[in-house]
Amino acid sequence: MIPVYQALPLGSVKPQGWLRDQLEKSATGLAGNLFNFYRFVKDSQWLGGNSEYSDLHESAPYWFNGLVPLAFGLDDSTLKGQVKFFLDYILDHQQDDGWLGPETTPETRGLWGRCYIMLGLMQYAQADSSETDRIVDAMHRYIELVYSMLQDNFTGLVPKEGDVFDGSGWGPARAHEMHIPLQWLYENHPKDNSDLIWETMDLMIQGSTTFGADWRDFFVEGTFPEVVYAPRDQDYTWLFTHGVNLAEGIRFPLAIYRTSHDEELKTQTRTAVDLVAKYHKSLAGTIIGDELITDLNPNKGSELCTSSELMFSLAWVYQYLADNDIADWVELTAFNAFPGQIWSDWWSHQYVQQENQPWSRNLTEYPEMWVNVRSYGNVFGLEPDYPCCTVNHPQGYPKFLANSFVGTEDGGIAHVFLSPGSVSTTLDDNEVTITVDTKYPFAMDLSYSISADDDFTFYVRIPSWAGPSSTVTGPYDEVVKISPTDAGLQKFDIPKGQSSISVNFMTEPRVVERANNTAAVYYGPLLYSLALDFNETTRDPVAYNMGFLEPSSTTPRTRDHIVETTELWNIAIDPSQIKVVESDSAKLSNPIWAFGAPPVELRVAATEIDWPLAWDTPANPPLDPQAKGKPFSARFIPFASAKVHMAHLPKLELTKVTLE
Numbered sequence: 001m002i003p004v005y006q007a008l009p010l011g012s013v014k015p016q017g018w019l020r021d022q023l024e025k026s027a028t029g030l031a032g033n034l035f036n037f038y039r040f041v042k043d044s045q046w047l048g049g050n051s052e053y054s055d056l057h058e059s060a061p062y063w064f065n066g067l068v069p070l071a072f073g074l075d076d077s078t079l080k081g082q083v084k085f086f087l088d089y090i091l092d093h094q095q096d097d098g099w100l101g102p103e104t105t106p107e108t109r110g111l112w113g114r115c116y117i118m119l120g121l122m123q124y125a126q127a128d129s130s131e132t133d134r135i136v137d138a139m140h141r142y143i144e145l146v147y148s149m150l151q152d153n154f155t156g157l158v159p160k161e162g163d164v165f166d167g168s169g170w171g172p173a174r175a176h177e178m179h180i181p182l183q184w185l186y187e188n189h190p191k192d193n194s195d196l197i198w199e200t201m202d203l204m205i206q207g208s209t210t211f212g213a214d215w216r217d218f219f220v221e222g223t224f225p226e227v228v229y230a231p232r233d234q235d236y237t238w239l240f241t242h243g244v245n246l247a248e249g250i251r252f253p254l255a256i257y258r259t260s261h262d263e264e265l266k267t268q269t270r271t272a273v274d275l276v277a278k279y280h281k282s283l284a285g286t287i288i289g290d291e292l293i294t295d296l297n298p299n300k301g302s303e304l305c306t307s308s309e310l311m312f313s314l315a316w317v318y319q320y321l322a323d324n325d326i327a328d329w330v331e332l333t334a335f336n337a338f339p340g341q342i343w344s345d346w347w348s349h350q351y352v353q354q355e356n357q358p359w360s361r362n363l364t365e366y367p368e369m370w371v372n373v374r375s376y377g378n379v380f381g382l383e384p385d386y387p388c389c390t391v392n393h394p395q396g397y398p399k400f401l402a403n404s405f406v407g408t409e410d411g412g413i414a415h416v417f418l419s420p421g422s423v424s425t426t427l428d429d430n431e432v433t434i435t436v437d438t439k440y441p442f443a444m445d446l447s448y449s450i451s452a453d454d455d456f457t458f459y460v461r462i463p464s465w466a467g468p469s470s471t472v473t474g475p476y477d478e479v480v481k482i483s484p485t486d487a488g489l490q491k492f493d494i495p496k497g498q499s500s501i502s503v504n505f506m507t508e509p510r511v512v513e514r515a516n517n518t519a520a521v522y523y524g525p526l527l528y529s530l531a532l533d534f535n536e537t538t539r540d541p542v543a544y545n546m547g548f549l550e551p552s553s554t555t556p557r558t559r560d561h562i563v564e565t566t567e568l569w570n571i572a573i574d575p576s577q578i579k580v581v582e583s584d585s586a587k588l589s590n591p592i593w594a595f596g597a598p599p600v601e602l603r604v605a606a607t608e609i610d611w612p613l614a615w616d617t618p619a620n621p622p623l624d625p626q627a628k629g630k631p632f633s634a635r636f637i638p639f640a641s642a643k644v645h646m647a648h649l650p651k652l653e654l655t656k657v658t659l660e
Helices: 017-028 030-037 059-074 077-092 112-127 129-151 175-188 194-211 243-249 252-260 263-280 304-321 324-340 388-402
Strands: 013-015 405-407 413-415 421-427 430-438 445-452 456-461 471-473 479-481 489-494 497-504 510-514 518-523 526-530 534-539 560-565 571-582 600-608 628-638
Touching: 013 017, 013 059, 013 388, 017 030, 017 059, 017 388, 030 059, 030 077, 030 388, 059 077, 059 112, 059 388, 077 112, 077 129, 112 129, 112 175, 129 175, 129 194, 175 194, 175 243, 175 252, 194 252, 243 263, 243 304, 252 263, 252 304, 263 304, 263 324, 304 324, 304 388, 324 388, 324 526, 405 421, 413 421, 413 430, 430 456, 445 456, 456 497, 489 497, 518 571, 518 600, 526 600, 571 628
Parallel strands: 413 456
Antiparallel strands: 013 421, 405 413, 421 430, 430 445, 445 497, 456 489, 471 479, 471 497, 510 518, 518 526, 526 628, 534 560, 571 600, 600 628
């Protein structure tokens, strides 16, 4: 079953502008240095060490899956050296029976960690043709073994008595992760194993359903939970209510659809997206789950792993469904939730993010509003809670970049996740290069320079928030208003040779209403937050179990950041009074996600109110707020640049305020 849009080979899309700046910071920051010092990568059992944070043995696979697209997206020789070392080691140490990894007994051999190894191998084979044959051979040897294991009562997937590789069922809940690399192998390098690959995919799903982790039973109106206050007491497995699992589970019906051609599964994928969005999507674009989903209260947390996985899942789903709102959601996460959880130098991250979070510190009370996160979880640090986010966050922007351009059904190219970048590819012997110069999402115009050996069709996605007065300039300098297709794509017929086109979006600030007379404010794809200046102190990193980290397990750059606001945070707003304030800047600041760096701000009429605390964090927005003192003009900045922030606020009708 062919997707509507085709992913382009890894490495064909390169970053430009602010996105390159941030990817380079990631490369010289935590992501690019984990290989050098972090015990769960450098000393992982995958590399002959003995450091793992769980019997899943997932840490190095997470890292590999994210570092491969970062290395080849940037064409960074240092990072390519790291992933080459890892590739050589795991392939040189592939066991005689085909097993990938250090485990030698059935009780320790779990399939889950290898899903990310296979994803990393797939990406590597796409990006470096000199390694393709060796990688493909190793993948086939491994899958032949997996097939025999699954035939033996789902060995390695469904835990049995005495097994130590997966005590909770993570593998069955995420069994469909193996489908992406296996479908790639089937379509591009099947050798004589087509039937075996296909049957292995079927067996993975059968094992998942045998365990009771069939997402098709969960993504159903009436079964899917609007709120979950006792997630372990439901009729379905708690694994469905885990935020990261949910971000990955969105892909489950569609993964099966690819091999079954059952149109109901495609429809159910759309249902899954809608249910998650309606009941558990945060204002910043991620899934609220700490670690389990409950409700939409703004003091709830969202795990960084969830943002990373959700961006990838939605990008993959978008290639099949081609629904414009799904692409909007990808951008919402990429420009708000994801960078908002990472310190601007890319050396520290939060475990959980809150929509309303005026401080980032070890909370003085146990955070009972969170389901399974400790009091240190909203601190920006090396491992402020479970280390999965430390090793899994590197995939976020590299995969966003890789999926930003796609091939179309008519043999053209579409720019679907808008950001500065370039793509060089071949369309039926037509060599095409497209470069987009833009400050988007911090500006509303995009300029494209195009070189092609022959005519072709190019598309630019028009976000759903773009107003009808938005314009495009075609290759012959004709300026017209946007006229997107039903899929939200603006079509351009590009002649051979050199061409230029441009897109200019017109929009106004948007107010999104929430329960109990509360609201949030957006401009373009950016969520805006009250600008809270802060005092910052740093300390040596604390281990995820609140233990002491040996000096060898950290670096002078890996600091935990304690952030306390110095400004009034307890406000209500009048969203009928908003003004856009843009600064004139020829070049964007770097890092762009630092406090005050983005060039577009808002001024919003506001007033102080009484707002109590609950467990040392702002309680839910007051139901009947009363203004205290005169209303004033409040400064709002992009959410991701406000590392401490208030974004989900009560509404009040205020007297006229001069916004400045």
